[in-house]
Amino acid sequence: MVLSVPPLAVSVARTFGDGIDGDRVLGIARAMSDRGFVRAGYRYLNIGDGWAKKERDPESGSLLADESKLAGSLGSLAAELNSLGIRLAIVTSGGTRTPNGFPGSFGHEYEDASFYAENGVSMIAQDFSSLPRRTDTVTMIRRTGMALRANGDSIVYSVYSDSEDLTKYIRATGAHIYHLRPFSRASGVIFPPKETHGYSVPGSLFNCGDIVLGKDVDKTDLKRSLIIAAMASSPITVDADITSLDDETVSLLTDPDLTAVATDAECRPARMMSPEPETVMLKVLDGNRYAAAFVNDTDETRMISFYAHDMGLTRDARRVVAADERVGVCRKCEFSDDLSLPLEKKGSALFYLTLKRKDGEVK
Amino acid sequence: MIVKTPPMGWNTWNTFGECYNEEVLRETADALADRGFAEAGYKYLIIDDHWVMEHRDPVTHRLIPRPGKFPNGIEPVAEYVHGKGLKFGVYSCVGARTCGAKMGSFEYEFTDAEWFSEIGVDYLKHDYCLRPEKSDGETLYRRMSLALRDSGRDTVFAACNWGCDDVWSWIRSIGAHTYRSTGDICDNFKSFTDIFRSQVFKLGASASGCFNDLDMITVGMDGEGNVGTSELLTEGVYRIQFCVWCMFASPLILGCDVRTVKDKYRDLLCNRELIRINQDSECRSPFPVGFDDSLVFCRLLDGGDIAVLLINVNDNACNMSFLPYDIGLTEESGYKLSIKDVLNGDTFEASDIMFVPVPPKDCRMLRGRLVKK
Numbered sequence: 001m002v003l004s005v006p007p008l009a010v011s012v013a014r015t016f017g018d019g020i021d022g023d024r025v026l027g028i029a030r031a032m033s034d035r036g037f038v039r040a041g042y043r044y045l046n047i048g049d050g051w052a053k054k055e056r057d058p059e060s061g062s063l064l065a066d067e068s069k070l071a072g073s074l075g076s077l078a079a080e081l082n083s084l085g086i087r088l089a090i091v092t093s094g095g096t097r098t099p100n101g102f103p104g105s106f107g108h109e110y111e112d113a114s115f116y117a118e119n120g121v122s123m124i125a126q127d128f129s130s131l132p133r134r135t136d137t138v139t140m141i142r143r144t145g146m147a148l149r150a151n152g153d154s155i156v157y158s159v160y161s162d163s164e165d166l167t168k169y170i171r172a173t174g175a176h177i178y179h180l181r182p183f184s185r186a187s188g189v190i191f192p193p194k195e196t197h198g199y200s201v202p203g204s205l206f207n208c209g210d211i212v213l214g215k216d217v218d219k220t221d222l223k224r225s226l227i228i229a230a231m232a233s234s235p236i237t238v239d240a241d242i243t244s245l246d247d248e249t250v251s252l253l254t255d256p257d258l259t260a261v262a263t264d265a266e267c268r269p270a271r272m273m274s275p276e277p278e279t280v281m282l283k284v285l286d287g288n289r290y291a292a293a294f295v296n297d298t299d300e301t302r303m304i305s306f307y308a309h310d311m312g313l314t315r316d317a318r319r320v321v322a323a324d325e326r327v328g329v330c331r332k333c334e335f336s337d338d339l340s341l342p343l344e345k346k347g348s349a350l351f352y353l354t355l356k357r358k359d360g361e362v363k
Numbered sequence: 364m365i366v367k368t369p370p371m372g373w374n375t376w377n378t379f380g381e382c383y384n385e386e387v388l389r390e391t392a393d394a395l396a397d398r399g400f401a402e403a404g405y406k407y408l409i410i411d412d413h414w415v416m417e418h419r420d421p422v423t424h425r426l427i428p429r430p431g432k433f434p435n436g437i438e439p440v441a442e443y444v445h446g447k448g449l450k451f452g453v454y455s456c457v458g459a460r461t462c463g464a465k466m467g468s469f470e471y472e473f474t475d476a477e478w479f480s481e482i483g484v485d486y487l488k489h490d491y492c493l494r495p496e497k498s499d500g501e502t503l504y505r506r507m508s509l510a511l512r513d514s515g516r517d518t519v520f521a522a523c524n525w526g527c528d529d530v531w532s533w534i535r536s537i538g539a540h541t542y543r544s545t546g547d548i549c550d551n552f553k554s555f556t557d558i559f560r561s562q563v564f565k566l567g568a569s570a571s572g573c574f575n576d577l578d579m580i581t582v583g584m585d586g587e588g589n590v591g592t593s594e595l596l597t598e599g600v601y602r603i604q605f606c607v608w609c610m611f612a613s614p615l616i617l618g619c620d621v622r623t624v625k626d627k628y629r630d631l632l633c634n635r636e637l638i639r640i641n642q643d644s645e646c647r648s649p650f651p652v653g654f655d656d657s658l659v660f661c662r663l664l665d666g667g668d669i670a671v672l673l674i675n676v677n678d679n680a681c682n683m684s685f686l687p688y689d690i691g692l693t694e695e696s697g698y699k700l701s702i703k704d705v706l707n708g709d710t711f712e713a714s715d716i717m718f719v720p721v722p723p724k725d726c727r728m729l730r731g732r733l734v735k736k
Contacts, residue, residue: 002665107695110693110695139689142690142691144691146690146696147696150667150696167567169650171566171647172650172661173663174663198533198567199568201572201573202570202572202646203570204567266365267572268536268572269536271536282536288512288513309502311505312506312509313506314471314473314506314510317509317510
């Protein structure tokens with residue numbers, strides 16, 4: 001399976017922990033549909049690890065779904081989600097135990113992959129923090145990757161591990177997504193590390209981190225996180241009880257320009273055009289368009305500049321750059337030297353850039 | 364434009380250097396179309412260095428095709444190539460001059476891209492010579508990428524900075540579709556083995572949209588031509604080269620004289636099963652298995668298949684080992700590998716360690732599929 005653009009997902013793995021049940025999951029799924037998430041491209045719902053029983057079947061060794069919690073089988077829950085245009089994602093472990101203490105897949109990779117396929121699972125978010133210390137993480141990821149392939153090769157495989165070897169080798173393992181921290185520490189979006197930048201490519205994408213939201217959402221912070229993730233061509237996972245989020249937050253999460261930049265068909269990573277913490281990221285988009293994100297990660301207002309020269313504009317171009325700010329703002333301007341704007345602390349701004357012939361010049 | 368799988372084509376450099384003209388290109392286009400290369404996927408006919416003059420047109424500032432090579436201009440060549448169902452590629456350079464001291468595109472990127480678009484260029488190889496010493500290479504490549512995209516014509520942008528400046532870490536972000544990762548290839552064993560060995564641990568950055576280019580293939584040159592070194596390579600050595608290029612998902616840009624190349628090399632270069640591995644839609648990177656000196660590579664393919672390449676660089680035949688455990692297959696998995704030798708069609712099965720006989724200075728390419736025991 002080729003994962004050519006980053007998937008967008010809603011998760012309750014951290015918000016509900018192991019306290020999920022069938023009604024809560026379906027309530028979230030209906031909210032995804034009713035509040036515009038599905039329309040915006042969020043196609044996965046991660047229900048965490050609380051769907052399982054604490055122990056495997058003593059005879060077959062198979063995973064067991066807690067059907068009293070789910071009010072049915074895992075497969076029937078997946079089918080109900082599918083009817084709403086949503087795919088089922090779960091949290092698993094490549095080690096001995098999942099984050100909330102449910103059975104891990106270590107030594108059971110092939111039978112678990114078969115279980116996922118039989119029960120309609122479309123994505124696994126696999127944590128490696130409980131992997132026995134004297135094992136090779138990349139080999140273990142490769143094993144699950146191979147097991148998923150043996151069972152139809154239709155499940156998105158997302159890895160959370162702080163293994164030093166992960167960046168260079170992840171692409172050869174069969175994983176589709178990787179994050180460089182364990183699942184328990186993967187909340188909050190980070191800039192892709194410089195040494196990771198070139199390795200985030202279609203088919204094996206770097207995950208900048210999951211966005212975990214409580215009831216009081218800092219909109220400035222959320223906008224910055226979403227812009228960084230979208231620019232990095234990172235999967236976006238929003239871990240929240242989306243039924244209780246305010247409309248402004250939902251509107252940010254489902255912003256059509258943010259999701260369009262995130263899932264752009266070329267799936268190129270953005271380039272930092274100046275160093276953090278006050279930076280501009282530039283991303284080449286499909287169809288001769290560009291996205292520029294201004295990000296102020298300091299605690300004071302800063303003036304941030306982006307230069308047409310750095311984008312590649314030359315004196316023979318006879319072009320200006322048309323800038324069109326989006327995400328809650330509608331502001332247009334043109335520049336041929338630089339675009340400078342003051343940004344409040346932790347602020348961010350997203351622009352579409354296109355080239356435009358200078359007035360009066362005809363091709 | 365999204366380049367989903369490695370581009371395939373032919374380039375003037377390896378065989379002709381600067382000694383080519385319109386007639387050679389027409390005959391090459393004929394050979395690509397008539398000898399089965401185009402049907403196998405080789406679609407780009409690319410003119411390398413030395414095709415333009417040392418100065419620009421004083422009025423239009425455009426590049427000038429060399430009249431000695433192209434008395435009728437470049438447009439009839441492009442039309443002829445397109446008429447054969449092929450695509451047309453040319454060469455330029457980020458610097459003020461090309462590596463062969465002809466006009467480069469420095470500070471004329473938009474002028475050149477606009478002209479390339481008008482004459483129907485589908486592929487641009489962009490070299491790295493004679494740029495200002497203090498210039499920023501990344502910015503120079505970004506310029507031509509911007510200009511090509513602005514020109515409105517879908518053009519493969521093949522950056523050729525020889526692997527300098529940690530190119531793998533930024534080249535995808537500037538919009539390039541391929542990137543050369545090493546210095547130039549020569550038609551000898553050391554040259555191409557040095558090239559691929561240097562890239563084994565850098566292949567994680569190569570994928571759909573932007574591919575690591577190991578340079579033009581020398582298979583079939585038989586020691587002659589511009590990059591020939593009078594070393595006559597064996598069929599087995601050429602087999603190693605082509606199998607590595609396929610396994611590493613490198614662009615397949617031929618450099619031999621396709622008009623006259625021997626049928627046995629034409630057949631190797633057009634081997635559908637090898638090309639199928641090169642063009643696999645997942646474009647995953649291969650990974651080495653076994654111990655340090657072992658040249659055994661595995662690669663996951665779309666649909667659950669795997670490819671295994673075993674390379675024997677020694678002068679003696681040997682049994683090379685491959686342990687399915689290393690690719691994630693365990694004894695208790697309930698699966699075994701059903702394997703086909705891509706080159707000779709032999710089939711066998713394996714769930715435990717395999718010992719594969721490989722002739723001296725030769726290779727075996729296997730394609731495996733997981734099947735239940």
